[in-house]
Amino acid sequence: MASELNMSELVKVSEKADLFPKYRDTPIEELFKFHNFGVPFEKYDKAEILVGMCMDNRKHLKIPNNFAYVIRTGGGNLRFNEFKISYAIALGGVSCIAIIGHNHCGMVNLISKKKEFVKGMVENAGWNEKHAEEHFTSFAPIFEIENEIDFLHCEIKRLRDKYPKILIAPLFYNIEDNRLYLMEEDRTSV
Structure with missing residues (x-):
């Protein structure tokens, strides 16, 4: 069974002073300004940041056009997306x-959803059960993740090791x- 999510591991960001110093005056600060603080959008001609996030339909970022490359995958799992990340860095300049x-997150304890998944594929997609x-x-x-926060820590470490010159924020x-x-x-x- 997946471990419980510990919300005390999170830091609420309501103003610039709440940001960790390493994220101030970076695109991470801009992301918070637009999404959390409701600052009016600026015009961007090119992406400043790459955002990797879950494909879950309950989440919607408040960001201006052209501000970010966005990769949405189950659980925010960016494994198998390294070329896209590298493209955004090498050619996009992020x-x-x-x-x-x-x-x-629906990817937590995914194995427990097998019966429902199979039934859905049979009924909705026309697949046979096998x-x-x-x-x-x-x-x-x-794609299964045990816990949203633990997975995020692992994914950040993996990406920081792979892209050491890039500022990567969980x-x-x-x-x-x-x-x-x-x-x-x-x-x-x-």
């Missing part, structure tokens, strides 16, 4: 990445208040 996890089960069994272990989207939070553990990390 120097900052925000990985945004969220509470109540094919739907094989599909689930092949891919669920790749952020958290709280479905209840539709706001972005910082991760307490990231307060002192490099």
Whole structure:
């Protein structure tokens, strides 16, 4: 069973002073300004940041056009998306990445949803049961996350190791208040 999400690990960001110093005067600050603080949008000619976030339909970032490259995947899991990330860095010129996890993620304890998944693929997609089960069994272990915050920490470490010159921020989207939070553990990390 997945461990409970500990919201005390999150840092509420209501004003610039709440941001960790390493994120001030960066695209991470701009992201918070637009999304959390409701600052009017500025005009952007090119992306300043790459945002990786879950495909969950309950989340919507308040950001201006052209501000960010956005990759949406189940759980915000960016494995198998490294070329897209590299493209945004090499050709898009982004120097900052925000990985945004969220509470109540459907990828948590995914294995427990096998029966419902198979039934949905049979009824909604017209697959036969065997094919739907094989599909689930092949891919669920790749995309399942045990806990949203623990997964976010692991994904950030992996990406920081892969892209050492890029500022990478683990952020958290709280479905209840539709706001972005910082991760307490990231307060002192490099």
